Amino acid sequence: MRPLAGITVLDCTRVLAGPYCTMVLGDLGADVIKLEQPGRGDETRAWGPPFVGGESPYFWAANRNKRSLTLDLSRAEGRTIFARLVASSHVLVDNFKVGTLERWGFDDAALWRIQPSLVHTAITAYGTAGSKAQQPGYDFLLQAESGWMSITGEPAGQPMKVGIALVDVLTGLFAANATQAALRVAEQTGRGQRADCSLLRSAVAALVNVGSGYLATAAAPQRWGNAHAAIVPYQLFPTRDQPIVLAVGNDAQWRRCCTLLGHGEWADDPRFATNPQRVAHRDTLVPLLQQQLETRPATEWLAVFQAAQVPAAPVNTLPQIFADAQVQHEQLWTEAMHSSAGIIKLLGAPFVLNDTPAEVRYSPPLLGQHTDEVLLAAGFGQHAIQRWRELGVV
Helix, strand or coil: CCCCCCCEEEEECCCCHHHHHHHHHHHCCCEEEEEECCCCCCHHHHCCCCCECCECHHHHCCCCCCEEEECCCCCHHHHHHHHHHHHCCCEEEECCCCCHHHHCCCCHHHHHHHCCCCEEEEEECCCCCCCCCCCCCCHHHHHHHCCCHHHCCCCCCCCCCCCCCHHHHHHHHHHHHHHHHHHHHHHHHCCCCEEEEEHHHHHHHCCHHHHHHHHHHCCCCCCCCCCCCCCCCEEEECCCCCCEEEECCCHHHHHHHHHHCCCHHHHCCCCCCCHHHHHHCHHHHHHHHHHHHCCCCHHHHHHHHHHCCCCEEECCCHHHHHHCHHHHHCCCEEEEEECCCEEEEEECCCCCCCCCCCCCCCCCCCCCCCHHHHHHHCCCCHHHHHHHHHHCCC
């Protein structure tokens, strides 16, 4: 049994946010049918290097557990096929530019006439109305516009983006949550609804404590580099050979940290005894910590900190994290058989359900790999499919 077994999802998304949403639904057991433009497909199929077996691992990252159907929705025949697929689906997820589906005759009213219980999840850059609704948007743009970059990077340096497309990933997760909530309502009422998600909405929501602090005080936050505005010590520190992260989250941890550093007196020093005092005197405390931490190599400090349950961690490279014993124990990556690349390694699902675990049922598909399979199951004949292929409809 899989949690979303029996749910059919039409995936009309490209790049990362939308595909990540539908991949999560696929991991949970939904039958995800990815609609792609004939001959071209999702842009990320061409994003690289690296390429393996002629395929892009970028595309693999958000497209496991899907079947690929090529379909040109700009053609009348393509829209006829699409309507048939909508009629047998529970969810439609798209990230078309605002108004695209409407121009093709598929506004929400039309979709619900075809399938009254359909959940339509629409992912946009800025929302469906307002001055920016028609503008295209990518993760990098939204990291800049949302304020993320203004609070990321060294205080005296330039604003910096996060190293991954985190706005896209968060938007995909929020969209998957909203979709499942709307599905539950549809099961109870028989009525579908629209779930609107945007990169802008996700990025602003993800400001969390920093955004809340600004709303409460109207004080613009500054960049802290690898330090924390409200917790000390909570930052990157050099050691004798390589940096580590020390993240002391409460005063009990701080007292243990001081003992391990050989300066138990710091725990009772009125400048450092409580976190607010440490924050107020960070310019005095941080150099003292740096001086002491530079006396021993990273592995020694990590061993003593972790044994005393003082939160500390190495700054791992990707080769190091994927070789990490805990990562391997948690099975955070998996293998699958790919149609052209052979056995490939994929990131695993980011959750564990003990009774209904996620599994890779479908390796990331080749472009149009399942076109005939999907259309035959929808009731179309092989002769019609061949004709549409010759015309470039599929």
